[in-house]
Structure formats: C-alpha cells, structure tokens
Amino acid sequence: MSTPATTHFRAKEFRLGSFLFTGLTGAATFLILAILVVILTDVVIHGLPNLSWRFVSTIPKKDIFDPATTGILPMIVGTTIRVLLMTIFVLPVGVITAVYLTEYAPNTALLTRIIRAAVNNLAGVPSVVFGLFGLGFFINFVGKNLDAILHNGSQAWGQPSLIWASLTLAVMTLPVVIVATEESLKAVPPGLREASLALGATKLKTIVKIVLPQALPGILTGGILSISRAAGEVAPILFTGVAYYMSTLPTHLTDQFMDLGYDVFVLSTQSPNIDKTQPILYATVLVLLILTFALNIVAILIRSNMRRKMRLLQ
Amino acid sequence: MTQLMPEISLPKIVPAEARTGVPAGSQALISIENLSLYYGASKALKNISLTLGERVVTAFIGPSGCGKSTLLRCLNRMNDLIDNVRIEGAVKIGGHDIYDSAVDVIELRKRVGMVFQKSNPFPKSIFENVAYGLRLHGLKDQGSLAAAVEESLRGAALWDEVKDRLHASALGLSGGQQQRLCIARAIAIKPEIILMDEPASALDPIATARVEELILELKENFTIVIVTHNMQQAARISDFTAFFYIGELVEFDATAKVFTNPAKKQTEDYVTGRFG
Amino acid sequence: MGIHRGHNARPLEWLAEKGILVVSLTAIVMVFLIFAFVTREALPLLLGQMNSAARQAVIPVADLDKIPPEKLRAYLELTPEQFKAMDRDTKELLMQTKVDAAKEAPEDKDAGVNTTEWRYLLLPHQWTGYDRPSYIWQPVSTIKKYNLVPLIVGSIKATFVALLFAVPLALAAAIYVSQLSRPQYKEIIKPAIELLSGIPSVVVGFFALIVMATVLQKIFGYESRLNAFVAGIALGFAIIPVVFSIAEDSLTSVPRSFTQAALALGASRWQAAWQVVLPAALPGVFAAVVLGFGRAMGETMIVLLASGNASIMSWNLFDSTRTITATIAAEMGEVVAGGDHYRILFLIGAMLFVVTFFSNMAAVLVMDRLKKRLEGKT
Numbered sequence: 001m002s003t004p005a006t007t008h009f010r011a012k013e014f015r016l017g018s019f020l021f022t023g024l025t026g027a028a029t030f031l032i033l034a035i036l037v038v039i040l041t042d043v044v045i046h047g048l049p050n051l052s053w054r055f056v057s058t059i060p061k062k063d064i065f066d067p068a069t070t071g072i073l074p075m076i077v078g079t080t081i082r083v084l085l086m087t088i089f090v091l092p093v094g095v096i097t098a099v100y101l102t103e104y105a106p107n108t109a110l111l112t113r114i115i116r117a118a119v120n121n122l123a124g125v126p127s128v129v130f131g132l133f134g135l136g137f138f139i140n141f142v143g144k145n146l147d148a149i150l151h152n153g154s155q156a157w158g159q160p161s162l163i164w165a166s167l168t169l170a171v172m173t174l175p176v177v178i179v180a181t182e183e184s185l186k187a188v189p190p191g192l193r194e195a196s197l198a199l200g201a202t203k204l205k206t207i208v209k210i211v212l213p214q215a216l217p218g219i220l221t222g223g224i225l226s227i228s229r230a231a232g233e234v235a236p237i238l239f240t241g242v243a244y245y246m247s248t249l250p251t252h253l254t255d256q257f258m259d260l261g262y263d264v265f266v267l268s269t270q271s272p273n274i275d276k277t278q279p280i281l282y283a284t285v286l287v288l289l290i291l292t293f294a295l296n297i298v299a300i301l302i303r304s305n306m307r308r309k310m311r312l313l314q
Numbered sequence: 315m316t317q318l319m320p321e322i323s324l325p326k327i328v329p330a331e332a333r334t335g336v337p338a339g340s341q342a343l344i345s346i347e348n349l350s351l352y353y354g355a356s357k358a359l360k361n362i363s364l365t366l367g368e369r370v371v372t373a374f375i376g377p378s379g380c381g382k383s384t385l386l387r388c389l390n391r392m393n394d395l396i397d398n399v400r401i402e403g404a405v406k407i408g409g410h411d412i413y414d415s416a417v418d419v420i421e422l423r424k425r426v427g428m429v430f431q432k433s434n435p436f437p438k439s440i441f442e443n444v445a446y447g448l449r450l451h452g453l454k455d456q457g458s459l460a461a462a463v464e465e466s467l468r469g470a471a472l473w474d475e476v477k478d479r480l481h482a483s484a485l486g487l488s489g490g491q492q493q494r495l496c497i498a499r500a501i502a503i504k505p506e507i508i509l510m511d512e513p514a515s516a517l518d519p520i521a522t523a524r525v526e527e528l529i530l531e532l533k534e535n536f537t538i539v540i541v542t543h544n545m546q547q548a549a550r551i552s553d554f555t556a557f558f559y560i561g562e563l564v565e566f567d568a569t570a571k572v573f574t575n576p577a578k579k580q581t582e583d584y585v586t587g588r589f590g
Numbered sequence: 591m592g593i594h595r596g597h598n599a600r601p602l603e604w605l606a607e608k609g610i611l612v613v614s615l616t617a618i619v620m621v622f623l624i625f626a627f628v629t630r631e632a633l634p635l636l637l638g639q640m641n642s643a644a645r646q647a648v649i650p651v652a653d654l655d656k657i658p659p660e661k662l663r664a665y666l667e668l669t670p671e672q673f674k675a676m677d678r679d680t681k682e683l684l685m686q687t688k689v690d691a692a693k694e695a696p697e698d699k700d701a702g703v704n705t706t707e708w709r710y711l712l713l714p715h716q717w718t719g720y721d722r723p724s725y726i727w728q729p730v731s732t733i734k735k736y737n738l739v740p741l742i743v744g745s746i747k748a749t750f751v752a753l754l755f756a757v758p759l760a761l762a763a764a765i766y767v768s769q770l771s772r773p774q775y776k777e778i779i780k781p782a783i784e785l786l787s788g789i790p791s792v793v794v795g796f797f798a799l800i801v802m803a804t805v806l807q808k809i810f811g812y813e814s815r816l817n818a819f820v821a822g823i824a825l826g827f828a829i830i831p832v833v834f835s836i837a838e839d840s841l842t843s844v845p846r847s848f849t850q851a852a853l854a855l856g857a858s859r860w861q862a863a864w865q866v867v868l869p870a871a872l873p874g875v876f877a878a879v880v881l882g883f884g885r886a887m888g889e890t891m892i893v894l895l896a897s898g899n900a901s902i903m904s905w906n907l908f909d910s911t912r913t914i915t916a917t918i919a920a921e922m923g924e925v926v927a928g929g930d931h932y933r934i935l936f937l938i939g940a941m942l943f944v945v946t947f948f949s950n951m952a953a954v955l956v957m958d959r960l961k962k963r964l965e966g967k968t
Contacts, residue, residue, distance in 0.1 A: 021860040022770050028762035029771075029779060032830055036786045039797050039827075093616050100614035104607065106397055117954065118617040124881070124950035125624060125943060126888025127791075128915045132939040135922075137627035171620050178617070191434035195496070198392060198428035199447040199503065200420050204603050209446075210436060232790025235890040235915075239922050261792040261891075268796050268895055278800070285793055296788040300781050420600070 040289070047286030050279040056287065064245060064263070065271050067280050072287060077249050078257030079291070082241070083231050085166035085253075086173065091223055093170070094177025095212075101178070102185040103207055123175035127235040134168030134240035135160075156254045163253040165241035172236055173226035180225060184218020184306065185211060217306040221299045228295035232288065234261040260288045335554035335566065336367035343368045343537055344389065344507065349403035351384060351393065358384050360561045361403070366554070371529060371538045373552035373569065375545060377589065380558040382541045386509050389539065390426040391419050407507070424451060427505035431512040433492040435484035435499070440467075440476050443484045443495055447503040462502060470498035471528050490521025497528065501536065508532065510540040514547065526551050545585055549573050557581045628943060631936035635706055642734050642930040644701040648692045651685045654678075700733050706930050711738050725903040727912070729921065729931045736934050740903040744818065744911040748893055749886040751822020751907060752829055757879055759826075760833035764875075768841035769849070769863035780838070787831030795895030798824035803896065812908035814898055819907045821897035825886045833882040840874020840957075841867055843964060873960035877953040884949040888942060890915040914938050 050067075058071020097115070105112040144158040188211050196206040212219075234242075243256040244266065250257040264284055271277035344366040351359035359381050366372050374382035387393045388405055391412060404411040412422055435443050444463045453459055463480070467473040472494045476487070484495055493513060500508055510529070514522040529538060529551050542548050548555050549569060556566040557580075565572060565581040576582045583589055634640050649657060649665060657665075663673040666684050698718050703710070714723035717735065725739040767779050802824060803815050812819070844867045852862035868875070898910025899920065918935050925932040 018858045018860045021864065022766070025762040025766035025770060028759045029766045032759060032763050032786065032834070033779070033782055035827055035830075036782060036789075039789065039794070042797065042801060043793070093613055096610055097614040097617060100610050104610065105614075108397075115614055115617055117951070118621045120954050121621050121947055121950050122617060124884050124888075124946050126890070126915060126946055128890040128918050129624065129628065129888070129939050129943045129946075131922075132628045132631075132918065132936055133624045136631045136936065137623055140631070141627060171624075174617060174620070189434070191430060191432055192436060194392065194395075194428075194430060195434040195436065195499075196446070197395065198390060198423055198430075199450060199499065200423040201447075201450050202420055202600060202603050204606055205450065214437060228788060232788075232792065234790075234792045235919055238919055261790055264792050264796050265891065265895065268799055281796070281800075285796055288790060289793060292788055292790060293785070296785060300784065304781075418600075 043282060043285050043289055046279070047282035047284075050283040051286055055280070055283060059247070059249070060245075061247075062245075065267065065273070065277050065280075067276060070280060072260065072263065072284055074246060074249055074258040075260045075263045075284070076287065078242075079231055079260045081250060082162055082166050082169065082237070082257060082259070083227050085162060086169040086230055087223060087227060089167060089170035090173050090177050090226055091219075094174050094222065094226075095181050095219055097174075098178045098181035098185060099207060099212075102182055103203070103211070119175050119178050122171070123179075125172075127172065127233055128238075130168055130172045130236040131239045133171070134164055134236060138164040138167055139240065159254070160239060160241040160256060161254040162241055162250055162257055165237045165257070168236050168240050169230045169233065172233070173230050176226040176229060177219075177222040180222025181215065181219050184215040184221070187218070187306075188214045217302050221303045221306070224295050224299040224302070228292045228299065231295070232261055232292050234259070234265055237262065260284060260291070264288060335370060335372050335556075336365055343408065344539075345404075345406040345409075346385075346388075347404045347406065349385070349388065349401070349405060351381075351388065352400040352402075353396070354398045358561050359388075362563050364556060364563060364566050366537070366539065368537050369533060369535070370553040371533050371540060371551055373548035373555045374539065374541045374558060375543070375548050375555060375584075376558035376564075377584065378543070379560070381561045382556075382558050383511055385558070386511055386539060386541050389507070389509055390423050390428055392428065394419065424503055425505050426507045426509060427500035427503065428509045428511070429493070429496050429500050429513045431515055433489065433496050433516070435487070435492050435495050437483065437485055439481045440484050440487070440495060441480040444499050444502050447499060451503055466498040466502035467495075469501050469532070470494045471524065471531070472498055488521070490517050490524060493517060493521070493525060494528065497525075497532075501532070505536070507537045507539065510538060512541055512543065515543065522547075545573070557584060559584070625940070625943060625947075628936055628940045632933050632940050635930065635933040635937055638707070640706045640930045640933060641704045642706045642736070643704050644698070644733050648689055649685065651682060651689060654682055654685060698733060703733070705734050705736050706934065711736055711934075713737075714739075727901040727917070729934070734931065736930070737903075738914075738938060740901050741912055741914045741917050741938065743903060743905065744897070744901070745887055745913040745915070747818035747905070747907055747911055748821045748825055748897060748913055749883060751819055752825035752886040753879065753883060755823055755826035756830045756833055756882060760830045760878075760882075761837055761875065763830075764834050764837035764841055765863055765868065768838050769867055770859055780835075783831050783834050786827070787835075789827075790891075791828055791889060792891040792895070794824050794827050795892040798892065798896035810908075814900075814908060814910045816896055816898035816910055817908050818897055818911040821893045821911065821913075822907070824892045824896050825889055828889060828892060829882040829885050832885050833878045836878035836881060837871075837875050840871040840878065840960065843874070843961075844870045845964065870964070871960070873956045873963075877956045877960070880949050880953040880956070884946040884953075887949075888915060888946050890919050894919050914942055 055071055056076065057073050058069075059073050060066075060070040064070050097119075101112065101115065105115070139158060139160060142157075143164060146157040147155055150157070192210050192214065193206055196210045197203070201209070237259060241256050242259045242262045246256060246258055264281065267277055267281040267284065271281075346362055346364050346366075349359055349362045350357060362385060374386060376382050384393065388401070389407075389412075393399050393401075401413055405413060407422075407426065410417070436446060438446070441460075441463055444466050445459050448459055448462050453462065464473060464477075467476065472491060475491060476482075476495075484492065487495060493516075497508075497513075514525045517525065526547065529540065532538060540548075540552065552569045554567065555569045555572040557564045557572060557576075557578075559580060565576060565578045567577070571577075572581060573585055576585060629636075649662075654662070659673070662681070663670065666673070666681065666688075668676070700718055709715075714725050715737070716723040717726060717733065720726075725737045726735040727737050727740045728735040763779075763783070767776055771779075798820055799816070803820050806820055806823070807815050810819075841863075848866050848870060849862050852866045853859070857865070893911075893913045894916045897913060897916060899912050899916055900910035901912035901917070902909065904911075918939055921931065922935050925935065
C-alpha cells in the first residue's frame, strides 16, 4: 500500500505575502491606536499634577494666564450651559425627524430622499461655516429683527450670546441625533408595531406608546454623542458668543460666556509666557478631555448594551 | 391528557351550500366578493369570492406563496401598511364593505383581532400586555381593568399559570405561553372575529396542542379564521376549509369533505401530500 | 387606488402627523438658510458693489443737498438707522472728514484700485514695493490686498498632507479589522478608533503645537516650526476615524459569500481581501476618502494652531501656511461689520460651503450606487 504524497495539507513554504500584508495592516492599526494612547498619556501626565479642586472652582480675577490666581470655573459653566441649551433644541427636532423618516416617509418619495440628502449635507458642513451661519442668520437677521420688533432700544438680541451659540450648535449636531435615533427605531422589531396596530391603535399611538420607549437607549446615545461633539467644538462659537474674559458667570440667554475649548486655544496662542502657562494649559485640556471622553464612553456603553439586548430579543 | 395526533373527526355541522362557510340556520358574517389584490403590477389574489359564517372556524390552506396570509390580512386591512398595494372588489363584514372610504380602520381593527405567526408580546408586564388594548379603547378604571385582564387570561387558558406574576415581564414566558398571551391580548377587547396567521407554527407539539384546544373553546364566542400550512391541524380544528393555489381559490367546503372527498383533483393532490 | 389612512375621524392624529412632517423639513430648511445667509453677507461683494480703494472719489461738501440720500448714505458708510438719526451738521462734518482724508491718501499707483474686483482676488498683481506680480493676502494695510490664492493653496497643501498620511493608515487598518483580524479584536479596536474621533480638534491642534511641532522639526530639520506639514499630520489624526469607519463599513458590507467563495478556491485570507473584497468595496473606499477630504478642508482649530498662519503664497509644504478656515476664524473678530474685509471672509466661507457640499454629494451618490450594486440592482 502506497501512502499519498501529501497527507498533512500543511503549507510547503512560508507565505511571505500573507505575513507582510497582515503584518503591515496590523501595524497600521496599532499605529493609530498608539496615536490615541500617546495623546492621552501626554495630557494626563502633564495635566494631572496641575489639576486641583481650587483650579476647577475658581473664577479668574483678571489674568487668565497666571497659574497662581486663575481658574476654569466660568469655562466649565459656559461649556455646560451652552451644551444643555443646545440639547433642548436639537433632541425634539432630531427625534421627530427620525420618526418621520423611519415610520412615515415612503422610501421612494422624492421628499424623503431630499431630507436624507439634507441631513447628510448638514453633517459635512465645516464648523467654521456654522459660525458664519450663526453670525449671518441668528445674530444679524433673527437677533436684529427681534430687537427691532421689541422696540426696547437695547441691542440685546442682535449680539453674540448664549442663545445664538446654542442654536447654532443645535443645527450642527442635528445629523448626529437623527442618525442615532433612526438606528434605534429601525431596531424595534416590526412585529411589535403590527401587534399594536392590529389591536386598533393609531400609528401615532403605536409610535408613542410602543416604539419610542423601546428606542429610548438609542435616542439617549444620540443625545450624549451630540453633547460630546458640541462640547469640544470651538469654531462655531467663535463669532456667536464666546468671550475672551468675563468676570461673572453667565446668567441670561443674552449673555456671552467663556468656554473650555476656546480657553485652550487662547492659552496656546496668546500667552505672554508659554512656559509659565503650560501647566494650566495642560490641566484645562485634561478637564476638556475628561468631559468629552466620559460622555463618549457612556454613549458607547449604552449603545453596545442596547445592541446586545436586541440580539437577545430576536 | 391531550392526544398528540388525534383522529380526523367528522364535523357536526351540515353546510347549507357548498361554496359558503355558513352553517344552516346561521348568518353570513364575512362576505368576500370578487377580491383581487395587486402588489404593484403583480396580482397576488385573483378574484376571490367566499362567505364565512359566524362562530365557526374557517381554515385557509395551501402551499407557500398561495396568498392565504395576504387574504387574511385583507380582512382587517393590515395590508394597508404595505406600500404599492391595490385592492379590487369588496370585503363585507356584517354587510358593510370595509374598504369603503367612510370606514374608520381603527374601529375595524377593534372588531377584527389578529394573532401573528411569531408571538409579539410587548416588552411590558403580562398585565400591561393584556391591558394595552383595553386602555386604548378607553377603559381606565383600575378595578375594571383588572377584572377584564383576568377574564381574558382565563379565556386564553393562561390565567392559572401567570396569576401570581402578572407584573413580571411578558418576555420571560415560554413560546407557547407568549402566544396564548397574544391571544388573551386580542380577545380582551372582545372582537367579533379573530384572525390567526399560522399561530402555532413556531411552537412545539405540546404547546401547539394547547393552542388548538383553546381555539376550539374560543369558537363558542368568536368567529375564527386561521391560516395554516399544517393540514392535520386544519382537519383537527376547523369547520370549513378553503384551499388556495397561486392566488386563486380552488375549493371551499366543509372540512370533512375537503379532506376525505375533495371535488377538485388539485385539492386532492395537495391534501394527500403529492405537492406542497 | 392606494388605501391611505388619513381619516377624518381622528383630526388630532392627522394634525400631529402633519406637524411631524413639517418639523422634518427643518434639515432641508437649514441647508438652504446656511447657504442663503452666508452668501447674503457676501452678496454686495459678489455683485461688485463694494469698493475698497484707498483713495475714493470725493464728493465736495457743498454738494450735500444735491446728491440722492441713498448715495450719500453709502458714501458716508452709515447704516440706514444711523443715517436717519443723524442731523445735517454732523453729515457735513463727516463729508469734510472725507475730504481731509483724501488729501492724506497714499501716493500709490494702486491707491485707486478697487481690490475687491475678481481679477485682484484671483490673479497675481504687481503691487508697489514688490519686484514682480504676486498673490498677496494682506487685508490690514493701506492698500488692502485680498488675493485668495495663498489661502486656497494653503488649504490644499494641508489637506494633501492629511490625506497622504491618513488614507493609507486608515485603509490598512480597515482591511485588517474587517477582513484579517480575529472578530473579538473588532469589538475593542472599533470603539477605540471612535474614541480618537472624540478628541476635540482644538486638543489635537494643541498637541500638534506643543508637542508634535518640536518633535517633527527635530526629525526632519526644516526651518519653520509650524507649517503645512505639521498641520497636515495633525489633520490626519482628525480624519483617520472618518476614513476608517466608512471604509470598514464598506468592506464589511461586502457579502461574506464572496470571501468564502475565494477561500474555498484556495485563496489565503489576504488574497481574498485584496483581490475580491477590496475591489468590491472600492466605491465605498473612494467615498471615505472624499469625505475625509471634505473634513480636512473644513477643519479650523487644528490649522489655526499648527500651520503657522503666514499668508504667503508658496507650494512648499514646510513653509508657514494660512488656510481658508484659519483666515475666517482669525480675522473675523477684528473686522468692521459690513466692510469689505468682513464680506470677503463670508465669501470664502460660502466658497468653502460649496466645495464641501459637492464633495459630500459625490460621496453619498457613490455610496448609494455601491449599496445598490451589492444588492444586485444594477
């Protein structure tokens, strides 16, 4: 009995191409992750020692460059308020639009495709153009006309302020909310809708009582992602309300505000003594990163939890 | 103890005419008149006419794609939800054409309930699932709700199994229990007609037998139309059977006749398993 | 006859559904408003109504009552409210100021030139004091120079470096994650790269300014510490997640049956990826690159911090550079509202919007065709 020549199906030669290709692409992936790690490590190493409760809770008296007296409380407050205001505007509009696209819009209709195209385009508009939009539309048109209508002589509304900056950011992050909400609406099993309709519920009631509660985690994810994105953006607020320095915290919708990201920019480029300022610059960056990352991680966790639950439901 | 494979038994009802499902001395409840349905350009239902009587179980049988589910969904206008669907002809329930423009679909669906192939309880508690339809149609008082929920769960032969955990999640029930919960949910709002689209096809034999038992009980108070691909099931529980093939109604008669002495050769080929 | 549910028995529902439709139009409305109102501020410039000449035609004070009020208002550079509120004596004073100023106008051959005309915005010009025709962007100067070419070149340079750096990396990583690595890794790598996109661009710019610029200068030894190259690499950090996620999605949406067919024929994993999957996903990869391009062109804070901001005309990647976005961001804070500098900034903003709008459309169209092709519809 003769044995066949090859019974083991093992590769005769070492496949160089395969190794190289996998190695190179793996190395590329590793490099990208390394970039992330390097940036984070650098910020944490240089920022953490300079982070203190005093720093985070102080309003700077005059000079934001002096490590001894400065603080970032107004920046934290400013960033937080503008982002919360934005959420009030963007969540309802975004969720309703997503509901329309998923539940009502006929897929082949021209209007549906135009709306989707518009959402896509909004997502691609440069952030500085949003700033120009905020200036040209909200401040110069809406604000100035509001002042004219109110006849009170003051120019309160025709100026850069919290309200216009927040509205500008709402327009900017609308696509984020719409996409996240649509994803979660699509994940609701159609059987649930059918069951509700077969019982004699109207479409609207079905959406409100059955579909939206199921989609809540996804909507939440969208909201959190939009907050995280808006918190870090500086260009849209440059002309729509951010201030270089304010001695008090903002209290009215027409107030200007300070901002963490803008502060990073100012400290980086306009400091009289960069070596002296560097510690507080790093600490500010660290706070900004903690804020955006915490939000991002929460959103990712909610989303993966939701996806896991969906798989169980199927 | 339910037998898993009971013998085919002869029905006690003698039909008045061959082409209607209306027992002698009884009223026609559903009258389908020259119904055709188009998905875009393709004709899925071809000129269907049949009459179904009150408080009987009518089965729609036929191979995959013959249109039986589509026809079922016409009876509560669930096909409205699909884009590009067009209807010709009429479907009359209690003498009124349900496709008339003056008909309120919501009211229609209160009176014609549906149970689906894949059980679809809401991700809520058992109680809330049954109460959902009741609340929809205006019942608010806690006491009445609780009484109505209990009545429905008893009617679906589920009460004893869940009475101690009414507020537990419905998703924790077994497949068969979930389907009986869906039945309870459907009968809670007291429809006249219950449409069932292959209600036991996703269930194991024991759960299937319980659902079939339930259908025979429900027959006393409801008119039931059931789509099934399981011929033995149709033979077991239905009074009248309609056999469909590629969108056409081939034969419609008392169940015993369709299964033991069908008028058409096609029907005979199908029920004896020569194709399908 | 389609059967629709809009029934009169439920007016509240009908109203709510119409309301939902109206709200959903917001996205469309916003895109229009953005284009309309950015262009609105630039419109007088586009229509040639602005005149930025250092020496303007002077109207003698005696002619105060002879010229039409609208012309006088424009000449005095007042808003309609200011003009109405002003009394005659003040107007006379303003006119006299203009006459005096004209006497001090620079003795420059270019003083009478309206530098907002298109030929000065785009073509080189020999300005006084320069030995040959040049492209100059120098808005703060006696003779204001508004040539856009240095800015456009600056944006192109930085974007070019960004794409050169980011696309191979992101694409390689996408291939690795989607086709070659173990599926468990995907669960960690994808969110990690998404986390990279969560770093605000001002932080990336800060990192480039403080850390990267020094390191890169040591390695490559060029003269300007901040230049298009540094900004481009930093821009690359920002667009890697964008290119990666879209490319990876495209690669993953190629049906597994293609890969399995190739493997069953004896191909190795990388051969299947390179020869079967990648070509099938090519439109999606292309779209990813186009979106990355749009993102890089539109990015502001990174270039503001890391590119050096010298608005000189040069194709050298290692020269200090100014981009369109950085110009808008840096100079808008100091312009006179309604003046020509203000309007030029809106103009380049509008141009930027148009460029990214079309590149976005192209990417979306390509993606749609890819989806249809994979579903077997074309």
